Amino acid sequence: MTRTPASRMDACDFPQLAALLLGRLRSERSRVHAITNSVAQAFTANMLLAAGGIPSLTVAPDEVPFFTRRSDALLVNLGTLDSERRKAILLGIATARDHGKPWVLDPVFVEASPSRLEFAQSCLSGEPCVLRCNASEFRALAGCDADLPALQAFAQSHRTVVALTGEIDWITDGARVVRVDNGHPLMAHVTAMGCAGTALIAAFSALHGNALEAAVAAVLVTGVAGEIAGAHSKGPGGFQPAFLDAVFNLDSEILTTHGRVS
Amino acid sequence: MTRTPASRMDACDFPQLAALLLGRLRSERSRVHAITNSVAQAFTANMLLAAGGIPSLTVAPDEVPFFTRRSDALLVNLGTLDSERRKAILLGIATARDHGKPWVLDPVFVEASPSRLEFAQSCLSGEPCVLRCNASEFRALAGCDADLPALQAFAQSHRTVVALTGEIDWITDGARVVRVDNGHPLMAHVTAMGCAGTALIAAFSALHGNALEAAVAAVLVTGVAGEIAGAHSKGPGGFQPAFLDAVFNLDSEILTTHGRVS
């Protein structure tokens, strides 16, 4: 799998880039190995399958290096962080680095437990191409509020891209800052929505050499699919299948019409 | 989060109480830490999110005390009882007791394994505010059939509320006995339905000081939502999203019209 070279795109091109990467994911069927929490495993796998990728999800430490090597990207999610997952994550990150595979970090609930915060810090030193988090998680990791200068400083000092998701999504590599305004309130009433979105960032990072652009494209796909699903749902139950269907059916026209990137 | 003081309500007030507690859950966004089986984790989280609460689900022993402390209630479910869960459950219960948080016990499949029965007995000695079980589970725990006098005696001697769910649901604190007649046959064809219902009991116990009333209100919400979902479903597949949507949209009028409490 060849990654497109890093480039600098104008904001208006992101819907096109998202459509392009979705198209490539569907045809090249990139593999993502996801070491993720037990709550999110099924929805994460279904998100990747809906988008066109191929997921694997084992957390057994002796198997993770093999699964990471045959994958195109690695997702590390710190939810339900039991002892086997801790070992698996460190081995997965080391394997990804050794083999030049992009890897993405989702530090779920890192504000809730000191041991998780410490573990997240040691993961960060492995330089994920993207860190996807919400405001509370960022605050715990950075020790300060999640305002734009703080996001940029953090991205620069950790040599990563920060994708802060919330009502508005902000993505920055320290230099560039992109804002995505898509999404739907029902997304906050479905578990593992953020985790699944991060899995798509990993998949797109496998296909596109610029991590900021890959992250923006994935956040855009998630937000637009959420918006479409939300418009047709009576609640969070129907929203879930509608969201996966929207991801499956997204195309360049829908992304261009609905995408709000600036 | 302040819990309303314990009170004694007439049966006819339960739909109102359920609506009130749902309203408060939606506005106060109570946190429930759920140590639950791996099969039920996603549905339990989605049930709590649909009802307005905020779930967390880690089972790592070193993290459970932190997650329990920052939660408003603890759910302990004995399904898929691996060694890490056993340790986590004992730590969670101890933390809940130390910090005066209500906790609720769901002794899934306790009739199937001697070690699980023994473990459940030691959990019970930690005095959950509510024990939610079915008839087979009660029989294993109590050593006798699940008739009303047995339920009452068990509730009294264990200083808990017993919520026995089945075609008819019975809830008793030893003195009062409440019967709920809602529900739908399709609920028996969806996994983790009971587990999710118990999570709602935990959420309501965080908001209301009388455990019997909190349990009745939660059982009522689950039963009414099941009835509404069942009326619009062709099978257990469509039932699941319809159930979550019904929970999300329940209001005082629907609960009063549909609720059958006596």
Place this chain on the structure above:
Amino acid sequence: MTRTPASRMDACDFPQLAALLLGRLRSERSRVHAITNSVAQAFTANMLLAAGGIPSLTVAPDEVPFFTRRSDALLVNLGTLDSERRKAILLGIATARDHGKPWVLDPVFVEASPSRLEFAQSCLSGEPCVLRCNASEFRALAGCDADLPALQAFAQSHRTVVALTGEIDWITDGARVVRVDNGHPLMAHVTAMGCAGTALIAAFSALHGNALEAAVAAVLVTGVAGEIAGAHSKGPGGFQPAFLDAVFNLDSEILTTHGRVS
């Protein structure tokens, strides 16, 4: 639970057999203990419940012998193969053999990790009544391509039935070969679809003494339900509930009209 005696049926009888076994599963409510991966647990349980069976899913080694003994069949799935699952699987297989319960093997991703391949080989020596796999998994296990003579040779030398699923499904006990042509492309975009199908093979094996016929009937039910669900779905999200509803509502007429067995 009595299993119908082994028999030899004509291909044209398989839809009838599938309807018969579904009917018996619904009335006798056979129990299947599923030691399966954490991604597939909920969907597998929901598949069994939709079909009429009763699932249990613990992976705790000290409990698995008890759960296996009280079940009518055992499912062993090698996904997310952590250390606790390895112990549980060996104990489960030994218990099933000691008590004459049929057991079925699903060697998920066996091609991806050497330790999993070795473990799968040792499972196979416990003579599952059916091995359900895809072409890559078969290649890893057999050391050769998954053509018909190879499937037959493997079935004979391992004294099992091989059910190879893919665009076309092939089932053989070494002597007889049956081909099933049902299914839908969306099935490949839903996680745990194959795992759930294998659970139904286990359930039918509990009811019918001829493993090849039980496997064909289960593969047929899965394929026909998939076809019906696919015809009414806009994507993999809506497909999942539609699939479970189709399984729940399948009857002799639908199976006869849609079934393509030869």
